[in-house]
Amino acid sequence: MSLKAILFDAADTLFRVRGSVGAAYATAAARHGVTVAAADIEGRFRSAFGRMPPLAFPGAPAAELPQLEYAWWKQVVTAVFAGTRVDGFDAFFADLFEYFARGDSWELFADTEPALAALRERGLRLAIVSNFDGRLTRICASLGIAGYFETIVMSGRIGAAKPDAGIFTVALQRLGVSASEAAHVGDSPREDVDGARSAGLTPILVARDTPASGANVVSDLREIQAF
Numbered sequence: 001m002s003l004k005a006i007l008f009d010a011a012d013t014l015f016r017v018r019g020s021v022g023a024a025y026a027t028a029a030a031r032h033g034v035t036v037a038a039a040d041i042e043g044r045f046r047s048a049f050g051r052m053p054p055l056a057f058p059g060a061p062a063a064e065l066p067q068l069e070y071a072w073w074k075q076v077v078t079a080v081f082a083g084t085r086v087d088g089f090d091a092f093f094a095d096l097f098e099y100f101a102r103g104d105s106w107e108l109f110a111d112t113e114p115a116l117a118a119l120r121e122r123g124l125r126l127a128i129v130s131n132f133d134g135r136l137t138r139i140c141a142s143l144g145i146a147g148y149f150e151t152i153v154m155s156g157r158i159g160a161a162k163p164d165a166g167i168f169t170v171a172l173q174r175l176g177v178s179a180s181e182a183a184h185v186g187d188s189p190r191e192d193v194d195g196a197r198s199a200g201l202t203p204i205l206v207a208r209d210t211p212a213s214g215a216n217v218v219s220d221l222r223e224i225q226a227f
Helices: 021-031 038-051 062-080 089-099 110-119 135-143 165-175 189-198 223-225
Strands: 006-010 015-017 107-110 125-130 151-154 182-186 202-207
Touching: 006 165, 021 038, 021 189, 038 062, 089 125, 107 135, 110 125, 110 223, 125 165, 135 151, 135 182, 151 165, 165 182, 165 189, 182 189, 182 223, 189 202
Parallel strands: 006 125, 006 182, 125 151, 182 202
Antiparallel strands: 015 107
C-alpha cells in the first residue's frame, strides 16, 4: 500500500497510565481522607466507564466543551465511588481530574518515540485520533511527543467518537489526505479497527500483550515501518 499519513489512537497505544487507574484513584482518595482498595476501584472504574455514552457532544458550543468534558468524567467518578462517602467530593474530583492532565501520570511505551521518529523520517504525516478530552494536548506536550503530530483530534472537542467515521474524517480533512492514503493504528478492535475500516482507512491493530493474528496486526509500533 502507498500511505501518506498514519493516524494513532492515544491511550494504551502511544502511552498508558503510570501504575493503574485504580491505584491513582485510591491515592487521590487517601489525600482526601478516604481509604479504598485499588483493585476494587479498578473494577468499578472499568464498569462505570463502560456504561458511559461516548465522550462527544455534537452541536454543543465550543465554549461549553471543557465543562461538558469535566462533567462527563465527574459522572464516571461519581459512579465509581457510589456507596463510598467522600467528604468534599468536588475538591476530590478536581484533584483527580488535574492528576490525569499531568504528563507524569502517564508513561510512553518504549516503542513509541522510535516508531514516530522513523515514520516522520519517511515523510509520513502523523495525527492522533482519540476518544479523549482537551487534556490530551497537554499530556502529549508533557510526554514530549506533541511535535510529531500535525493535529490531535479529540472526541470531546469535535462532536464524534470512535468508531464513528466522522472523527476520522476530521483528521483526514485537517491533513488534506484521502482515506485510501491513510492508516489508523490503535489497540481497540471495535473503536480503532472497525472505526477506521468504516471510514475507508487501513486499520492496524496494536496487540502488545494479547495474542492476535492477522495481516494488519503488530506487537510493536516499529513494525508499522513494514506497511
